[in-house]
Amino acid sequence: MQPSRRSQRSLDWLNFFVADVQTGFGPFVAVYLTTQAWSEVQIGFALSLGTLTAMLSQVPAGMMVDAAHDKRRMALLALVAIALSAVLLAAFPSRLPVLTSEVLHGFASCILNPSIAAISLALVGREALGERLGRNARYASLGGAVAAGVMGLIGTYLSSASVFWLTAALTVPSLLALSRIRAEDMRVVRPQTAAREGRFRDLLADRGVLVFAACAMLFTLSNAAMLPLAGAAVTRVTGEEANLIIAACLVVPQLVVASISPWVGRLAQQRGRRLVLVLGFSMLPLRGALLALVEQPYALVLIQALDGFSAATLNVMLPLLAADLTRGTNRFNLCMGFFGLCVGIGATISNSLAGLVSEWSSPSMAFAMLGSVGLLCTLLAALAMPETRPVEPAR
Structure with a gap:
């Protein structure tokens, strides 16, 4: 129906x-x-x-x-x-x-x-x-x-x-x-068997859950500090114009996410989850490299468009993979909560770590470090993440 x-x-x-x-x-x-x-x-x-x-x-x-x-x-x-x-x-x-x-x-x-x-x-x-x-x-x-x-x-x-x-x-x-x-449009989603209702520790025994949790943490560890770090560098160069540049850097990725998110969902349904993860996560090392090399303030807006691609990937794939990995159980939201916890841990570490590297070395080195974490996230998704798309559509 x-x-x-x-x-x-x-x-x-x-x-x-x-x-x-x-x-x-x-x-x-x-x-x-x-x-x-x-x-x-x-x-x-x-x-x-x-x-x-x-x-x-x-x-x-x-x-x-x-x-x-x-x-x-x-x-x-x-x-x-x-x-x-x-x-x-x-x-x-x-x-x-x-x-x-x-x-x-x-x-x-x-x-x-x-x-x-x-x-x-x-x-x-x-x-x-x-x-x-x-x-x-x-x-x-x-x-x-x-x-x-x-x-x-x-x-x-x-x-x-x-x-x-x-x-x-x-x-x-x-x-x-x-x-x-x-209410009549909403299906009742029940576990297939009582044995598969599971507990939190059962989630932690699932390879797909653990791999994607690590990817989610590495993603935000790489991503969260990039714009604040770039914003600080732009402010030192442009002064009050930095407010306009940062505003554009916030709006442009949102427009990219709005444009491509349905396509990301369709691609995941048609071609598989792992392909979408690798494509979206690969924007992180590319963005880190560009931020480390490009010094023109207004180029930051164009580089931030890449953030829209990676953000659309995480926004769509996190709940979709939670649904895949808890198929037949009643632990969909518990799995989402676990992934959200990993995202929060990565974001918490990101700004502190990037700030330390920037202070001890340089902003360019901090961007390189963040991009390297993004590359690790991409490789983990490509090499260790199992494909979770159902072989046949549910009848």
Whole structure:
């Protein structure tokens, strides 16, 4: 049974508005707290608390979503919690409410993302999941790009707090889109046998899970620090023009992700997962090499387009591989949580390691190091990752 057009389009808009909501909790938090006379140490502690909460919540949140019968209700609760965290930030910019907001947002995000992936799986089934995830990534990228521009404008011309009032308001269309996904269009995904329900340690015994987890960690270890490192170098050369260059570097990859994500999903369905992983991950060493060699500031925008190719790959393939590797079990979201934990670990290490190499040697050497990690990630996917595409489409 094919899901209705209404449910499919509602899921598209859910991804669009959820990306709008999540954009408000990016760099805007640091800007807002700075206007409230918070010190850099205090801001760093608050942001680190949110990051740590998100990392520690990945696996428990995945288990909660797996255990929930109604995935839409889990997404609803997560959106309400995110709205509450935005209101706390906007209305009470003091220590305890802000820290509570960061913890609440970190945990709610870990519930929301796997819930949307589970809704996608229930709507289209495993045989069409790749293309559906591509559509999710397209609308999320468009939503993130639009929200970044709008929030930047209202934060500049109204107030920094208005960003978070808008964030809370945007949960309303998100909830409306969620409510329009019809329950009768969603398939019940059950494990084939009780013996295959498994536990967390069973995931850790699966070669494919371990290899892709290592790839996810190496990917973000290579990728996360590239733009911040390049941004620091550009700022030293161009001064205030750096804001325009960095803004373009954020928007261009989003547009690339929106353009190619459905194609990435279709290619994974038609030609296999490993081919897509190798193609997407190979952008990392290429990008690292170009950033190490090219010194023209505006060339950074073109180089950052490569980030769109690799980001589209990870955005689509992470939930798709989680679905492949947990086929016949009820551990889809637990697997996604484990992969998300590995992504968080890689991102945490990346900036510190790149900063140390840049300080001890040079930015070019730091880019070379990050590119080498990306090459290792590509080789691991090519040589060790098993192909997980089903031999025959599910009937």
